[in-house]
Amino acid sequence: MNQPLPSACATTLSVTPSATIRQRGQHEVFCGLTSIIWLHRKVQDAFFLVVGSRTCAHLMQSAAGVMIFSEPRFATAIMEERDLAGMADMHDELDQVVARLLERRPDIRMLVLVGSCPSEVIKFDLTRAAGRLNAHYAPRRRVIAYSGSGIETTFTQGEDNFLAALVADQTTVPAARSAAKLVVAGCLADVVEDQFSRLFAALGLQDIVFLPGRKAIDGLTIGPDTRYVLAQPYLGATATALEARGAQRIDAISPLGGEGTTAWLGAIAHAFGVNPARLESVIAQPRKRAEQAMQHYRPWLDGKRIFLFPDSQLEPSLARYLHQELGAEIVEVGSPYLHREHIAGELALLPPGVAISEGQDVDVQIDRCRQAQPDLIVCGLGLANPFEAEGRITKWSIEFAFTPIQGFEQAGDLAELFARPLVRHRMLTGRSRHQEAAP
Numbered sequence: 527m528n529q530p531l532p533s534a535c536a537t538t539l540s541v542t543p544s545a546t547i548r549q550r551g552q553h554e555v556f557c558g559l560t561s562i563i564w565l566h567r568k569v570q571d572a573f574f575l576v577v578g579s580r581t582c583a584h585l586m587q588s589a590a591g592v593m594i595f596s597e598p599r600f601a602t603a604i605m606e607e608r609d610l611a612g613m614a615d616m617h618d619e620l621d622q623v624v625a626r627l628l629e630r631r632p633d634i635r636m637l638v639l640v641g642s643c644p645s646e647v648i649k650f651d652l653t654r655a656a657g658r659l660n661a662h663y664a665p666r667r668r669v670i671a672y673s674g675s676g677i678e679t680t681f682t683q684g685e686d687n688f689l690a691a692l693v694a695d696q697t698t699v700p701a702a703r704s705a706a707k708l709v710v711a712g713c714l715a716d717v718v719e720d721q722f723s724r725l726f727a728a729l730g731l732q733d734i735v736f737l738p739g740r741k742a743i744d745g746l747t748i749g750p751d752t753r754y755v756l757a758q759p760y761l762g763a764t765a766t767a768l769e770a771r772g773a774q775r776i777d778a779i780s781p782l783g784g785e786g787t788t789a790w791l792g793a794i795a796h797a798f799g800v801n802p803a804r805l806e807s808v809i810a811q812p813r814k815r816a817e818q819a820m821q822h823y824r825p826w827l828d829g830k831r832i833f834l835f836p837d838s839q840l841e842p843s844l845a846r847y848l849h850q851e852l853g854a855e856i857v858e859v860g861s862p863y864l865h866r867e868h869i870a871g872e873l874a875l876l877p878p879g880v881a882i883s884e885g886q887d888v889d890v891q892i893d894r895c896r897q898a899q900p901d902l903i904v905c906g907l908g909l910a911n912p913f914e915a916e917g918r919i920t921k922w923s924i925e926f927a928f929t930p931i932q933g934f935e936q937a938g939d940l941a942e943l944f945a946r947p948l949v950r951h952r953m954l955t956g957r958s959r960h961q962e963a964a965p
């Protein structure tokens with residue numbers, strides 16, 4: 527899973543104000559298969575079938591943790607040597623696996639074929655396979671395909687490709703269904719979706735579709751007036767697919783924290799002509815609750831210097847939240863990719879001089895991090911324990927992808943995720959946060 531990134535600019539240790547450091551080299555990130563872990567919990571009528579190797583199956587087992595004991599709705603169709611050598615017809619083999627699977631699991635309404643490095647290297651066309659299987663199983667069942675391979679995708683980009691495939695697929699759209707007015711794109715925990723649904727209803731907004739929803743058997747209907755807003759910042763392919771079908775984007779920062787959620791809802795309300803006074807009355811109480819919850823953790827993070835390694839593309843949004851709402855100082859914001867158009871609002875709210883890095887050359891970035899001596903390092907587990915062994919304080923970044931963090935009611939929980947390692951460090955060392963804040 528450590529391949530060179532496609533960007534081709536030199537890495538530099540000297541950082542000019544707000545310059546983007548483009549890196550190419552070894553990188554320590556997940557491939558897109560990992561996003562199946564949260565997608566299969568969200569879309570309750572779907573089954574994700576990875577077409578890959580034992581390596582892919584091992585990755586899924588490790589990433590899913592205890593979930594693998596709860597009959598999850600994902601599995602790996604393992605390609606054997608005779609498949610790779612071209613001795614078997616892969617399409618025939620896949621058809622047989624799918625037939626057995628659907629016979630055993632009649633509850634599956636949507637089958638998602640997920641491409642991996644091995645299936646891509648041998649050019650196994652899963653989109654064509656999905657089309658053929660759809661001809662057989664639709665409309666009762668829907669079959670789509672996307673790539674989650676490490677060659678093409680990093681971590682959350684798997685979700686992006688899945689949503690883009692959902693948008694493009696039209697096999698199960700009921701003919702008479704009316705078009706959505708607003709598509710909220712990005713996988714959200716059910717509790718967050720419910721909170722946003724209540725806020726939208728209080729604003730008088732109707733015909734809203736969450737993408738993905740809990741049920742995915744019915745395709746998405748888009749009309750000339752459909753608008754979409756990103757609830758997650760890493761959805762470049764999904765945005766392109768929605769725009770290809772005529773939906774127009776509402777430009778907004780991510781709904782993280784009190785300010786972020788206010789701005790996100792404000793952009794939606796403005797796009798639909800909601801009276802500002804009505805918006806204010808709807809959000810006043812939840813925003814106050816968010817501010818009070820964050821206030822509890824602010825002393826732990828105010829003035830702390832934070833370094834974010836690339837992981838999920840959430841990093842610019844998290845950095846904006848940390849700086850704007852909790853007073854943290856951002857040393858460097860790493861992101862696997864930068865969709866500059868989608869995160870322009872977040873970057874504009876960071877102070878000049880913050881280093882933004884795209885891609886990774888992990889050894890060089892580690893050197894930069896050590897040199898900067900941050901108070902908190904946000905990184906993957908592969909780096910976290912070695913940094914802790916050096917006496918540094920880390921926050922494991924994958925938690926931001928798995929934990930409900932969007933919306934007013936989660937603003938305090940998000941602050942707690944960052945404060946927790948600092949609190950733990952204090953408990954273990956007995957040093958006060960004021961002592962820790964001192965150089």
Ligand code: SF4
Nearest residue numbers: 557582642643675676
């Ligand atoms: S898709 Fe590629 S990077 Fe991901 S587990 Fe399989 S072989 Fe590894």
